[in-house]
């Protein structure tokens with residue numbers, strides 16, 4: 363590298379929010395402690411040091427974005443007891459078959475029985491707008507709005523499926539986040555999807571928001587992760603969100619993604635489901651942050667990731 367290109371690379375690194383301090387991304391909120399995708403889980407994630415907080419998004423029948431991991435409701439709510447006749451032929455209860463008022467009448471609960479007990483306290487499914495207003499409210503009340511704003515990291519769930527149901531997500535999503543001030547390439551938001559086409563479409567609609575393409579360990583992942591595939595992703599995205607398995611399988615993936623000017627934010631780091639070969643979540647987090655060199659990671663336990671980053675030594679920086 364010539365001295366001028368090295369200087370350019372340094373400037374790029376310093377100017378990019380994607381590749382400087384590694385990020386703590388609260389996966390479904392602080393879902394290790396409170397039911398996933400509830401306002402308390404988002405608030406706890408905020409309080410325990412997340413840089414970004416993740417809502418997964420699906421649409422209701424009346425076109426409202428709600429925070430929910432699945433397009434179905436039964437894994438995390440009492441929909442089957444509340445609306446026993448509203449399942450489809452496959453026995454599933456689809457959020458898109460319910461109006462927001464009906465969704466709001468449901469009790470939400472944690473998905474995993476080993477976590478927050480199902481019969482304790484009461485929770486509801488938040489709208490995306492409620493989630494944004496909570497985070498922006500906390501940014502104001504904590505004073506972070508003047509220093510280090512906590513961002514949002516929304517995932518559009520199954521955009522192709524929503525489109526086939528007559529409810530395309532992209533345009534409505536961009537209009538909503540614009541109303542809350544998320545515009546431009548430096549907005550405190552990452553927009554993520556497992557489908558590349560919606561990310562392309564949002565660029566065509568004029569969005570400059572930071573975008574992340576998610577990848578799971580499926581047959582087509584290797585095409586996307588080839589040199590040509592990464593270059594194609596980099597035309598519309600600032601980074602990739604691979605499963606940990608993909609990184610385990612390809613030790614050079616992070617380096618190759620960085621060479622394509624893509625940040626790497628793997629998922630998901632869990633104290634109660636530590637990856638193979640690691641003694642505990644701290645060992646796993648240290649390995650991914652400091653040895654593998656990821657730019658951020660999704661975790662159900664944002665407090666643990668924050669503590670690992672706060673305790674890093676000079677040689678780990």
Ligand code: G3P
Pocket residue numbers: 389418431517554576603629630660
């Ligand atoms: O969006 C990153 C990660 O959350 C993807 O997995 O299934 O938890 O949405 P999932």
Ligand code: CA
Pocket residue numbers: 416417418517
């Ligand atoms: Ca997600």
